[in-house]
Amino acid sequence: MLDQGSDDFVVFDKVQKSYDGQTLVVKDLNLSIGKGEFLTMLGPSGSGKTTCLMMLAGFETATHGDILLDGQGINNIPPHKRGIGMVFQNYALFPHMTVAENLAFPLEVRKLGKSDREAKVKRALDMVQMGDFANRRPAQLSGGQQQRIALARALVFEPELVLMDEPLGALDKQLREHMQFEITRLAHELGITTVYVTHDQTEALTMSDRVAVFNDGRIQQLDPPDTLYEEPKNSFVAQFIGENNSLEGTVKELNNDTAVVQLDDGSLIDCRPVNVKQVGDRTKVSIRPERVEYRSERFQEGAHLLKAEVLEFIYMGDVFRTRLRVAGRDDFIMKCRNAPDQIRLKPGETVNIGWMPEDCRALDA
Amino acid sequence: MSDTTTDDSPQNGPVLAADGTPLRRSLARALRRQKLRALMLIAPLLIFIMVTFILPVADMLYRSVENGIVSETLPRTVVALADWDAGGDTPPDEAVFAALAADIQIAAEEKTHTKLGSRLNYENPGMSSLFRKSGRQVQRWDLNTDGPFKEKFLDIDDDWGDIDVWRTIQTYSPAMTSGYYLAAVDMQLGADGPEMRPENERIYLKLFGRTLMMSLAITLSCIALGYPVAWLLANLPMRTSNLLMILVLLPFWTSLLVRTSAWKILLQQQGVINDILVWIGLVSDDARLVMINNQLGTIIAMTHILLPFMILPMYSVMQSINPSYLRAAKSLGATDWTAFWRVYFPQTVPGIGAGSILVFILAIGYYITPALVGGTTGTFISNRIAFHISTSLNWGLAAALGGILLAVVLVFYWAYDKFVGIDNVKLG
Numbered sequence: 036m037l038d039q040g041s042d043d044f045v046v047f048d049k050v051q052k053s054y055d056g057q058t059l060v061v062k063d064l065n066l067s068i069g070k071g072e073f074l075t076m077l078g079p080s081g082s083g084k085t086t087c088l089m090m091l092a093g094f095e096t097a098t099h100g101d102i103l104l105d106g107q108g109i110n111n112i113p114p115h116k117r118g119i120g121m122v123f124q125n126y127a128l129f130p131h132m133t134v135a136e137n138l139a140f141p142l143e144v145r146k147l148g149k150s151d152r153e154a155k156v157k158r159a160l161d162m163v164q165m166g167d168f169a170n171r172r173p174a175q176l177s178g179g180q181q182q183r184i185a186l187a188r189a190l191v192f193e194p195e196l197v198l199m200d201e202p203l204g205a206l207d208k209q210l211r212e213h214m215q216f217e218i219t220r221l222a223h224e225l226g227i228t229t230v231y232v233t234h235d236q237t238e239a240l241t242m243s244d245r246v247a248v249f250n251d252g253r254i255q256q257l258d259p260p261d262t263l264y265e266e267p268k269n270s271f272v273a274q275f276i277g278e279n280n281s282l283e284g285t286v287k288e289l290n291n292d293t294a295v296v297q298l299d300d301g302s303l304i305d306c307r308p309v310n311v312k313q314v315g316d317r318t319k320v321s322i323r324p325e326r327v328e329y330r331s332e333r334f335q336e337g338a339h340l341l342k343a344e345v346l347e348f349i350y351m352g353d354v355f356r357t358r359l360r361v362a363g364r365d366d367f368i369m370k371c372r373n374a375p376d377q378i379r380l381k382p383g384e385t386v387n388i389g390w391m392p393e394d395c396r397a398l399d400a
Numbered sequence: 401m402s403d404t405t406t407d408d409s410p411q412n413g414p415v416l417a418a419d420g421t422p423l424r425r426s427l428a429r430a431l432r433r434q435k436l437r438a439l440m441l442i443a444p445l446l447i448f449i450m451v452t453f454i455l456p457v458a459d460m461l462y463r464s465v466e467n468g469i470v471s472e473t474l475p476r477t478v479v480a481l482a483d484w485d486a487g488g489d490t491p492p493d494e495a496v497f498a499a500l501a502a503d504i505q506i507a508a509e510e511k512t513h514t515k516l517g518s519r520l521n522y523e524n525p526g527m528s529s530l531f532r533k534s535g536r537q538v539q540r541w542d543l544n545t546d547g548p549f550k551e552k553f554l555d556i557d558d559d560w561g562d563i564d565v566w567r568t569i570q571t572y573s574p575a576m577t578s579g580y581y582l583a584a585v586d587m588q589l590g591a592d593g594p595e596m597r598p599e600n601e602r603i604y605l606k607l608f609g610r611t612l613m614m615s616l617a618i619t620l621s622c623i624a625l626g627y628p629v630a631w632l633l634a635n636l637p638m639r640t641s642n643l644l645m646i647l648v649l650l651p652f653w654t655s656l657l658v659r660t661s662a663w664k665i666l667l668q669q670q671g672v673i674n675d676i677l678v679w680i681g682l683v684s685d686d687a688r689l690v691m692i693n694n695q696l697g698t699i700i701a702m703t704h705i706l707l708p709f710m711i712l713p714m715y716s717v718m719q720s721i722n723p724s725y726l727r728a729a730k731s732l733g734a735t736d737w738t739a740f741w742r743v744y745f746p747q748t749v750p751g752i753g754a755g756s757i758l759v760f761i762l763a764i765g766y767y768i769t770p771a772l773v774g775g776t777t778g779t780f781i782s783n784r785i786a787f788h789i790s791t792s793l794n795w796g797l798a799a800a801l802g803g804i805l806l807a808v809v810l811v812f813y814w815a816y817d818k819f820v821g822i823d824n825v826k827l828g
């Protein structure tokens with residue numbers, strides 16, 4: 036027997052999936068999820084996130100490859116025996132049952148006694164602060180309340196693994212933020228392994244232990260949120276996660292951890308090579324707007340600077356957002372903290388901008 | 401005290417609209433205009449329904465209790481007969497017969513006495529000929545000199561001395577009668593109020609019972625056959641389900657008579673199905689199954705004809721059920737069967753309800769198919785109504801039977817509303 040480390044509660048091993056026999060919706064998926072981990076699948080629409088979740092839940096079968104749950108091949112276990120809690124995007128609360136009946140359903144099919152059932156239902160309702168709503172029908176609840184009930188129903192039978200497919204998609208921003216907090220709190224308190232699907236990157240960053248960025252049926256990067264944000268491995272991830280400035284150019288000099296890139300208008304910049312192999316490669320460099328600096332006293336000696344023309348100044352309260360024309364592109368964004376010594380740039384002004392070389396990453400073109 | 405109540409009501413007075421009129425009144429005026437416009441839009445339909453549906457129904461309902469004919473044709477007799485004791489065993493006295501002579505003379509001139517005769521014949525067979533015979537003779541009498549009339553009437557026919565004849569006239573002299581309704585439930589107005597008809601004259605209650613039971617059987621077999629089809633329609637891929645939908649609708653596009661006759665060909669004793677059964681040896685040649693001209697034939701043919709009315713509402717309800725409910729149920733640990741029975745099926749009940757109401761109500765009033773394939777044991781009450789409308793011309797009884805049918809439908813509707821809830825019905 037191999038050592039089943041805590042990293043291998045759920046394993047996707049070279050999984051492929053095709054619906055029509057012509058195109059692969061999921062191409063070569065390899066993923067291990069540890070026990071108690073909160074893992075988010077993040078990706079644009081149609082990238083195969085729901086498909087992965089459905090394969091794990093047993094509603095779709097993998098065309099190729101294995102999915103293991105706690106060391107066991109999942110293909111031989113029918114969905115209702117997997118003991119996986121699931122929250123659907125549309126909640127899928129049974130409309131003909133009351134909230135309490137909805138919650139009691141998984142307990143009933145597990146043949147729990149009445150008093151046992153009632154106690155667990157009550158506990159689950161209290162857990163999501165919906166104790167007063169036991170006798171309502173789902174249609175009599177608001178979206179956020181339905182969401183909580185769906186969550187409570189997925190947790191009431193104490194599954195070890197919970198899958199959630201964009202559970203907060205239909206909620207307004209404030210409620211969404213509140214529920215994000217609630218879900219992570221519950222997941223950690225109960226020690227449940229969670230696979231969470233979303234295409235909202237803020238949600239992914241704030242909630243997860245690790246985030247798997249999906250695109251085109253593949254995992255582009257699988258890392259904790261901070262690594263994902265600060266060290267994107269390719270330009271898709273850089274572009275997809277957070278706000279990003281992207282400039283195209285050619286590698287001019289390449290050392291171990293520094294490089295000089297010549298942009299298409301001829302200007303030179305310093306950056307850290309990530310995805311470039313040799314001098315002469317085309318590259319997209321990526322800089323986060325909040326790492327861009329325009330005050331000359333902050334630059335290192337001999338740093339390469341770029342000329343920028345201020346196009347727009349947007350006051351956002353905590354930050355100033357300035358849109359600049361840089362190297363022929365006019366969508367370059369710089370974010371500065373609203374501090375007493377911060378200058379409010381005016382449209383038409385010209386400034387020199389720069390950054391620390393390690394904040395600027397040369398990625399694939 | 402109305403002054404004080406107005407004074408007590410809202411301290412700030414009524415809310416006023418911009419032009420100073422009370423808000424409520426200007427709202428009412430605006431709404432009235434809206435309603436009037438809406439009414440004008442539906443006016444053609446409303447008039448059409450009034451003329452072709454509501455008025456005829458009202459007219460029929462009126463006919464089922466209307467009985468002016470006796471008091472109109474025999475006004476004097478009816479008055480004179482009012483004091484006669486129908487419970488005794490003596491026929492009325494001379495005054496009544498004199499009044500009868502006067503009435504019949506006028507009626508014979510206007511030729512209304514035969515109509516009255518056929519009307520009373522429904523209640524007391526023989527009265528039609530009694531009136532026809534008497535009409536001819538009474539016309540020749542001189543009312544002033546020819547009395548006393550009692551003897552002369554008895555000369556025409558002994559039946560004029562029959563207490564039952566007079567009882568019938570007296571019973572049916574009011575302008576409204578419950579007679580048709582009583583007849584429609586196998587009862588009659590006897591000397592001491594309503595009573596059951598003799599055993600051998602009872603047919604309608606049995607026929608009502610049969611109509612209800614067979615409609616129920618048809619509805620149940622439609623549910624049993626229609627449910628899986630509706631499920632397939634809702635769950636197959638688009639292209640296959642479209643094809644299936646055409647097959648479901650095909651019966652709608654075929655003439656009812658053609659379909660019914662096709663069943664005759666299939667089901668009769670020398671028909672296709674019997675031939676096949678004999679050929680494969682399941683049934684011996686001299687014991688061919690009787691599947692037509694009986695209740696079975698009616699049930700089979702009508703199930704086929706009404707099936708689309710069951711499938712379509714079920715289908716539209718099933719189509720609106722998100723597949724994620726079933727997935728949710730299974731992810732919560734339910735087996736396929738539990739997921740179906742506890743989660744899917746309850747959500748399809750409105751469709752079943754809608755289909756059942758449609759099929760049941762259509763079946764209860766069905767007429768052509770039972771007439772063609774029902775034989776004697778498989779006919780419905782509606783076939784009897786048709787008989788009274790077109791053959792026996794007893795429209796009052798036909799109307800009463802129809803009125804009862806309408807009441808039965810309304811009772812079922814009410815019961816459905818009470819136990820299932822009519823707002824649960826979904827047609828699409």
Ligand SMILES: Nc1ncnc2c1ncn2[C@@H]1O[C@H](COP(=O)(O)OP(=O)(O)OP(=O)(O)O)[C@@H](O)[C@H]1O
Pocket residue numbers: 054055060078079080081082083084085086087234
């Ligand atoms: N039942 C199906 N039959 C055929 N193709 C499907 C089916 N379900 C999904 N697909 C296709 O598979 C691809 C991935 O779909 P999937 O639902 O996994 O995307 P997703 O990442 O969940 O997207 P979203 O964020 O929009 O929910 C899409 O191109 C979709 O068209």
Ligand SMILES: [Mg+2]
Pocket residue numbers: 084085086200
């Ligand atoms: Mg999805």
